[in-house]
Amino acid sequence: MIALSLAEIAEVVGGQTHDIPDPSVQVTGPVVRDSREVVPGSLFAAFVGERVDGHDYAARVTGAGAVAVLASRPVGVPAIVVEDVQTALGALARHVVRRLGATLVALTGSAGKTSTKDLIAQVLGRKAPTVYTPGSLNNEIGLPLTALSATEETQFLVLEMGARGIGHIRYLTELTPPRIGLVLNVGTAHIGEFGGREQIAQAKGELVEALPPAADGGTAVLNADDPLVRAMASRTKAKVVLFGESAEADVRAENVRLTDSGQPAFRLHTPSGASDVTMRLYGEHHVSNALAAAAVAHELGMSAEEIALALSEAGSLSRWRMEVTERPDGVTIVNDAYNANPESMRAALRALAAMGKGRRTWAVLGKMAELGDEALAEHDAVGRLAVRLNVSKLVAVGGIEASWLQLGAYNEGSWGEESVHVSDAQAAIDLLRSELRPGDVVLVKASRSVGLESVAQALTESGAEGEVAAR
Numbered sequence: 001m002i003a004l005s006l007a008e009i010a011e012v013v014g015g016q017t018h019d020i021p022d023p024s025v026q027v028t029g030p031v032v033r034d035s036r037e038v039v040p041g042s043l044f045a046a047f048v049g050e051r052v053d054g055h056d057y058a059a060r061v062t063g064a065g066a067v068a069v070l071a072s073r074p075v076g077v078p079a080i081v082v083e084d085v086q087t088a089l090g091a092l093a094r095h096v097v098r099r100l101g102a103t104l105v106a107l108t109g110s111a112g113k114t115s116t117k118d119l120i121a122q123v124l125g126r127k128a129p130t131v132y133t134p135g136s137l138n139n140e141i142g143l144p145l146t147a148l149s150a151t152e153e154t155q156f157l158v159l160e161m162g163a164r165g166i167g168h169i170r171y172l173t174e175l176t177p178p179r180i181g182l183v184l185n186v187g188t189a190h191i192g193e194f195g196g197r198e199q200i201a202q203a204k205g206e207l208v209e210a211l212p213p214a215a216d217g218g219t220a221v222l223n224a225d226d227p228l229v230r231a232m233a234s235r236t237k238a239k240v241v242l243f244g245e246s247a248e249a250d251v252r253a254e255n256v257r258l259t260d261s262g263q264p265a266f267r268l269h270t271p272s273g274a275s276d277v278t279m280r281l282y283g284e285h286h287v288s289n290a291l292a293a294a295a296v297a298h299e300l301g302m303s304a305e306e307i308a309l310a311l312s313e314a315g316s317l318s319r320w321r322m323e324v325t326e327r328p329d330g331v332t333i334v335n336d337a338y339n340a341n342p343e344s345m346r347a348a349l350r351a352l353a354a355m356g357k358g359r360r361t362w363a364v365l366g367k368m369a370e371l372g373d374e375a376l377a378e379h380d381a382v383g384r385l386a387v388r389l390n391v392s393k394l395v396a397v398g399g400i401e402a403s404w405l406q407l408g409a410y411n412e413g414s415w416g417e418e419s420v421h422v423s424d425a426q427a428a429i430d431l432l433r434s435e436l437r438p439g440d441v442v443l444v445k446a447s448r449s450v451g452l453e454s455v456a457q458a459l460t461e462s463g464a465e466g467e468v469a470a471r
Helices: 006-013 054-063 085-100 113-124 142-147 168-175 197-204 227-235 286-299 304-313 342-355 372-388 400-414 425-435 453-464
Strands: 016-018 043-045 068-071 079-081 103-108 130-132 156-160 180-183 219-223 239-244 251-258 264-270 273-278 323-326 332-335 361-365 393-397 419-422 441-445
Touching: 006 016, 006 068, 006 079, 006 085, 043 054, 054 068, 068 085, 085 142, 085 168, 103 113, 103 168, 113 130, 113 156, 113 286, 113 304, 130 142, 142 156, 142 168, 168 197, 180 286, 197 227, 219 227, 219 286, 239 286, 251 286, 264 286, 264 304, 273 304, 286 304, 323 453, 332 342, 332 453, 342 361, 342 372, 342 441, 361 372, 361 425, 372 393, 372 400, 372 419, 393 400, 393 425, 400 419, 419 425, 425 453, 441 453
Parallel strands: 043 068, 068 079, 103 156, 103 180, 130 156, 180 219, 219 239, 239 251, 332 441, 361 393, 361 441, 393 419
Antiparallel strands: 016 079, 251 264, 264 273, 323 332
């Protein structure tokens, strides 16, 4: 964070100082909410959770070098006491962002946010110091913490914005007002909470409504291939830049194809030139993510050649997202277990099919959460798609939603031979350990709550230990 004295911080957040002998002492380190992340110069934000109260760690964090605690009550060590820690954190982030003068890029969408954010960060990072959301910390706590990690050297601040209801993104844009706003797509993630895709579009479009006018540098980057996103052009006074495979897109892809290993390649076209891209990531769905990143980078002055080179060299910065491990015995593990929705599940299955040409393929899949009334139909459709893509075997893991996956595959024509329903992750591990053969490709994917990353990790360790014999 930029250096601020405790007195300045207290004024910004409307707090009272307690047990602070010298209010001129500065916070020079990051603002953190996890006591394990404290370093000398930090400010520790004490949140009260369901099982843990951050105030109980006050003495520990100051002993580890935290300058003070941002708290909702006195804690016996240097503290700035406020009525609500979350509100205070947001106010501090807003103040710091205004002081910084960095270009703030915000993005949202139903699928691909984190992968696209990672691409933008790596492309812009070649041009100037860039700070970006770690993982998917895209809510009312994670977003201000990211903004507060910026320093005086930061020129680009790339923030992922998530939403679980109308008004959520509007709130986040008030904390960290963007100059460039990117909307990737409107899908069915969290449809059970929103009630429909039109409501999701309404929520995602709050980002472009928050942008400054074109005359003040505001730019809305919109997906030309998604009608609900493209329609958001009418909701902003900012300049509109379209990306996609449509001929009308300002930044578009031509000659899209997959390499033999399942990595996308295409000809990138921008208003100032064209260049070829071959990505290190897996799956054709990353083409749209790459075009979105390219559109942002082009608006910020990068050439087509610079963008293409950066996209070709970019990797994943976030764990468990199409994370590919090649075992010594020739088995390939694709760990995409961080989260799942219908759009990302379909994209992952298509990537598995492309990666597994000429090889046996396994789709180890679990529940997609928060689909509401659409849950049965969407799980059934994913099971059917696995059969249509000729996945060798579907392993559906978990409860009722997993049974719908398996039933969809069965009804599509697997006849029980290419699909199986198992009770939990350990059962899936046991099955795969006994049946995997060298050269097989295994995709592992489900919503975060299912915890299927344990399957990918166990299979990776099995290969390292040589537990799977050649058959």
